[in-house]
Amino acid sequence: MPSCGRGSCLPLLALVLVLFYCSVGSADAQRRARRSSPWRTLNGDAPVVVAKGGHSGLFPGYSQIAYNAAMQASLPGTLLWCDVQLTKDGLGICLPDVRMDNGTDIDEVFSNKGRSSYVVNGVPMTGHFPLDFDSAKLSQDVLALPGQPSLWLNFQYNMFYSQHNLSMRSYLLSLARTSVIDFVSSPEVSFLRGLAARFSRSKTQLVFRFLEADATEPSMNQTYDSLLKNLTFIKTFASGILVPRNYIWPVNASLYLQQPNTSVVLGAHKAGLKVFAADFANDNILAYDYNYNPISEYLHFVDNNDFSVDGILTDSPVTASEAIGIPMVISHHGASGVYPGCTDLAYQQAVDDGADYIDCPVQVTKDLVLICMNDVNLFKGTTVAKSPYTTRSSVIPELQSEQGVFTFNLTWKEIQQNLKRKLFLQISLPKIYRRQCGTYEHSHNIRSQIETPLLKYGVVRNPLKSNDGAFMTLTNFLTFAKDKSLSGILISIEDLQRPKIK
Structure with missing residues (x-):
């Protein structure tokens, strides 16, 4: 040649x-x-990023450093997510679970001292529960609720705390007098229905959180799957729903997306409800369709030909921001x-x-x-x-x-x-x-x-x-x-x- x-x-x-x-x-x-074409969200706005515990995929979740990292490196307007738990004296703290054993070093500080057993929404649990400790005893080890302007508070266990004479509703209303709260969510219908009138004229949006489809909602004794079929009822007390991501794009046993996607987003938008998708993290097991690329997964939820979810709840807010922020792609x-x-x-x-x-x-x-x-x-x-x-x-x-x-x-x-x-x-x-x-x-x-x-x-x-x-x-x-x-x-x-x- x-x-x-x-x-x-x-x-x-x-x-x-x-x-x-x-x-x-x-x-x-x-x-x-x-x-320049509008997003396919309910109102045409860009989807919001919700940082679960701050940048909890990189730093200890619900800590000051995790929240600071999320605010500094994510899109403007990123919401800081706090799972609210109550201490013995009624102070709200941000922790991922009703027990402090996963997410703090309480085992090293107190060893077996202070461990208790409770039945939480019908499930027996053992561990260190915030409701057994005064806030002063935890103040050096657990960060109190941050007063940030873009805030999403999730109240997961209202009925459990009520059984122990602690009121999440009272704490929320007290906090709302001095702080701006953008979103409040809960998987309990009764909790949100009790707040609907109080927040009807405020900027705070109420969001009903769906757990796994076969789990039972504690206040109505119905499965979340059955409640999903009655979105007009959800609309009477909430402006949006928060669902696990597999509600929208299920993954089969072979780790491929089931086609087509479900009708959850379009159905909720038709009912006038915003849709937020949960359970995102960079180190999740991903469907092959995403090619091990979490940005590709986000794009399936926010930038496809059918719909855009209204927000993403993620442990990795910086990655979600990259997907929603529309970078140049080569x-x-x-x-x-x-x-x-x-x-x-x-x-x-x-x-x-x-x-x-x-x-x-x-x-x-x-x-x-x-x-x-x-x-x-x-x-x-x-x-x-x-x-x-x-x-x-x-x-x-x-x-x-x-x-x-x-x-x-x-x-x-x-x-x-x-x-x-x-x-x-x-x-x-x-x-x-x-x-x-x-x-x-x-x-x-x-x-x-x-x-x-x-x-x-x-x-x-x-x-x-x-x-x-x-x-x-x-x-x-x-x-x-x-x-x-x-x-x-x-x-x-x-x-x-x-x-x-x-």
Whole structure:
């Protein structure tokens, strides 16, 4: 193959950049139109971020440092969430549970001293309960309620505290006289109904919190699933609902999203209720659809073609802020964690996911066709290692020290054979994935192959789609991008001085 010196390659680079800049103008207008469209929330406002215990995914939750981190690094207007518990003398403190054992170091401070057993909403529990301690005894170890302007108070156990002569209602009303409280939530119907008249003319919004579907709401003795079917009743005392995220996007046993999404958000919006989704954290187990990317999960809830939830309750408010704040998104070989990179499906998925720019790393074939390929070595991102073309492998020190089959070893027609979409040799996967994907068979055709950098740890990417999609020429890529709602495209070119092939 003839060598390509610097002088003969630079005109190619210039041509590509001209095509890029010519494509940007009309796409910018499309992007502005897309960004100016209203959110699909109840009122068209941007979804709010609710920081559960502050930035509790990074710092000790419900501490001053966690609340400060959430305020400093999250979107303006981020709400600080406090699960209110009451001490023996009636002071409200922020703790994640009715027991202090998980979330404080009380075991180290008091050891077994002060441990009690109670029945909480029908469930026997043992531990250190705030209601057994005066606030002065806890003041050095547990932070008292912060008086922040953007505040969400959750009252989870009103009936339990009432049984012990402590009134969450009285505490809330006393606090409301001196502090601005944006949201109040509870999973108990009777608690919110008792507050509805008091807060009807205030800015405080009441939100009914749904627990797991088969759990029983204590004041009405109905399951939360049955209450979900009567949203017009919820509307009589609340302006919104807070639901676990699986109420909206359920995940099946194979860790894929059930399609389509449920009608919870649209049904609640129809009833005039805001919808807030809960149980988000960066270290949650995520569906394969999200490609281990928590931002992708947030986008499924706030930026899809059907709806936007009105807010997100999360341990990781900074990540939620990144998703809702609409940063510039540049694809990496298209949506290369969902489909094999640089394929038609990967690029289409990137566009569907709202990417601002899609990228094409340009390589050249033996017959001088410019193509989009993630690497000049076809061992990366294709199944060429399981094809007869391995006989064309070689070592090219200017590129790499290992053996490779390079794009310029094959013609575009030879690479294009992946369009036959045959499956490739079975790879070693856990049993669950083999059950989903079936048994693979040998193929002499080059197929796209999803990159799986953590395969040795048993972490695979979207096994059902690991070989889907067709590669594209640069011309096909430019044609594809031309009428899409994009700000532009990114062309990358490496190894301009192509080595001589003997």
